[in-house]
Amino acid sequence: MMAKLSLFKASSSVLTDTQEFICPICLDIFLKPVTISCKHTFCSGCLANCKLEDPKCPLCRSIFDPTKTVHAKAIAKNISTLKAVCSGCGEVFLLSKLRAHHNNCSNAMEGAAAALPVYQPPGCRSSGNPNRVTFTCPYCDVSNLDVAALREHCNANHYNNPLSVVCPVCASMPWGNPHQQSINFISHLNFRHRFEYDSYVDYAFDDDEALQQALEASLREQ
DSSP: OHHHHHHHHHHTOEESOOGGGBOTTTOSBOSSEEEOTTSOEEEHHHHHHHTTTOSBOTTTOOBOOGGGOEEOHHHHHHHHHOEEEOTTTOOEEEHHHHHHHHTTOHHHHHHHHHHOOOOOOTTOTTSOOOOOSOBOOTTTOOOOBOHHHHHHHHHHHSTTOOOOEEOHHHHTSTTOOTTOEETTHHHHHHHHTSSOHHHHOOTTSOHHHHHHHHHHHHHHTO
16 A cells, blocks of 8 residues: 555545545544554544554454554644545545645535435425435335334345445435545444434534534433
8 A cells, every 4th residue: 555655645636535544433534643552544533533442453353452542643744745626626635634634625515415216205306405304215215214223134134245335325425525534334233323423513613523423412311
């Protein structure tokens, strides 16, 4: 991987694939990346929240010591120097700036909203509001699942499925990208959506603020 990144850096090219810099939990560009003992890398904030439940790697489930995470300096350096194109407006940004830009790019947000396959139940067809209550399994198209049922269904029927899929919960959010695939959807689902967004989230917030708000609210109820 480092050899590949060096080629990008040496040629001053713009990345066409940012997957190597995407956190498996939040599905966005790494923010303060850290690596754990199994060599998987996450945003430090995502991992900190994950440790509230269990000190196991969200990807491979290996037990790790939360006090022995290592700052992923090489990845952080490349994020600060490499560039990529915003899928919404086509402008080029440093990877370190792209995460924040996505939350403020009207073209990216409008494009995501326009592409959302929104289900509207009878009697609500004129509301124009996206359905954030029930979802369809991205693996087998079983539908009308709330977040808890989606977690249960996917863990029971698709736990070892290696396919990368779009998270239907994230895609329904105002900040969601309906084309962003998760390389480990089950781990993402188990951590990111262990609570009902509709119960806790102010949709005026961006993704990171909404997640933090929901986590804090859900913990207060436990």
